[in-house]
Amino acid sequence: MFLGLETEKLWLEVEARYGRPVRTERPPELEANAEAVVTDNGTPVIRIRESVEPTEGRIAHELLHLQMVSEGFAYSIEPRFRSGSVTAENLALFRRTAEVVHNGVLHWMFYPKLRSMGMNPSEEFGGQLAETFFTGAAAGDAMTEQDLALNFFKASIETDDPEIPERLAAHYLASGWQVPLDTGRAMAESVTNSRPDSPEREVDVFLACMNRLFKENVALSVLGQTTQPRGAVQVFTVTVSIGVKR
Numbered sequence: 001m002f003l004g005l006e007t008e009k010l011w012l013e014v015e016a017r018y019g020r021p022v023r024t025e026r027p028p029e030l031e032a033n034a035e036a037v038v039t040d041n042g043t044p045v046i047r048i049r050e051s052v053e054p055t056e057g058r059i060a061h062e063l064l065h066l067q068m069v070s071e072g073f074a075y076s077i078e079p080r081f082r083s084g085s086v087t088a089e090n091l092a093l094f095r096r097t098a099e100v101v102h103n104g105v106l107h108w109m110f111y112p113k114l115r116s117m118g119m120n121p122s123e124e125f126g127g128q129l130a131e132t133f134f135t136g137a138a139a140g141d142a143m144t145e146q147d148l149a150l151n152f153f154k155a156s157i158e159t160d161d162p163e164i165p166e167r168l169a170a171h172y173l174a175s176g177w178q179v180p181l182d183t184g185r186a187m188a189e190s191v192t193n194s195r196p197d198s199p200e201r202e203v204d205v206f207l208a209c210m211n212r213l214f215k216e217n218v219a220l221s222v223l224g225q226t227t228q229p230r231g232a233v234q235v236f237t238v239t240v241s242i243g244v245k246r
């Protein structure tokens, strides 16, 4: 794989921060197409599913995640349910949702950098949107209100073409999805209005988005943060308390 000068530079910066070479893995099975993890001994690892192309865009994307982890941005966000409402379903919903929201905020922060490096980080998502909402046979109908809101949120903050959220909004209105449209839009506005640029503000915006998304059902707040030393870096886990509204 040939990397352009700027990606090469980013790769070296990440290795310098971690004090170790970046390891790449091509697992046959992976939840996402690509992910970045930090092993217990502090090795930065980029995993790209075997069946997808290890493009420079994917590599640079994961390098930026690794860089942000080394700068103190949350590595993981763990839920703590209050009042005995921990169910497998609630946990799964939290994890799935928190990942989209947390990544959305991080992507909003680093996609301009990828674009300045000549890449198009939202190409794949733009394609998925087109397939689901504009050309597909109303696949959006199978989505829950939360999924629809998350989808609009992601489209608003991860794509750089203002026409995409506009077209999507028109499609939502025509389909009677006013509530998820309002939710997704409010979530996106909390990111674009507060312009997070530090780990603290990133967590604040994450919570604001999650609270907006689940405002009928739960209230989230930060319970604490733990630091784990891993080799030359530290990774941060933020624990959020989740109270179910009755």
Ligand SMILES: [Zn+2]
Pocket: 061, 065, 103, 107
């Ligand atoms: Zn990402």
